[in-house]
Amino acid sequence: MSEDAAPSAIIIGASGGLGRAVADAAGASGRFAVVHRLSRSGTGFDLEDEASIAAAAAEVAKGPAPALVFVATGVLHHGEAPERSYRAMTAEHLLRDYRVNTVGPALAAKHFLPLLPRDRRAVFAALSARVGSIGDNRLGGWHSYRASKAALNMILRNLSIEIARSHPQAVVAGLHPGTVATDLSAPFQKGVAEGRLFDATYSAERLLSVLDGLMPADSGGVFAWDGARVPE
Structure with missing residues (x-):
């Protein structure tokens, strides 16, 4: 591919509320020759x-x-509410969250990272969450979700x-979108402070803007919708 040729974008989980909004925003930007919308x-x-x-x-x-x-996929409460106590932990719940929130994005990286160009900037991003931060954890609970996002x-x-060894301009990042009005957050929206429940379009635009501002030196970090780095 020539230096001036338009690249593609790959949105994994493009049928979900936020994934669809990210794919729409990427397409509307005019920066990509094609936007691949991958979903089950x-x-x-x-x-x-x-x-x-x-x-x-x-x-x-x-x-x-x-x-x-x-990677715009994730699971929080489908069939299993987040655990409020260690007494509620089950192997099935833990493994389900790890499969979807950790193993899935890892395998996506395994197969899609080799497609990134070596001679220019490219980004691999996955939705994480502030509750996956070990240093920022003051409340406990939500064991499966927290642990899978930390992983x-x-x-x-x-x-x-x-990837930096072969793709020195590449950026790998986790993203904390805030609380977005999608099915994933639906049971937990009542306690969100005024002005902190985002619609998917706004969140998608903010996340893509954050990614645009990241440099290779930022690679490996997790960043919130406002650009702030989430503590490890």
């Missing part, structure tokens, strides 16, 4: 099925190299170190 409902892409991830990557590889890979943050840090 839309394209049969399954983040819990590595074969489907590999197949999608092989298809994407036929076109322009991606300048953006955005995701470690995966992202590892990826940033390794």
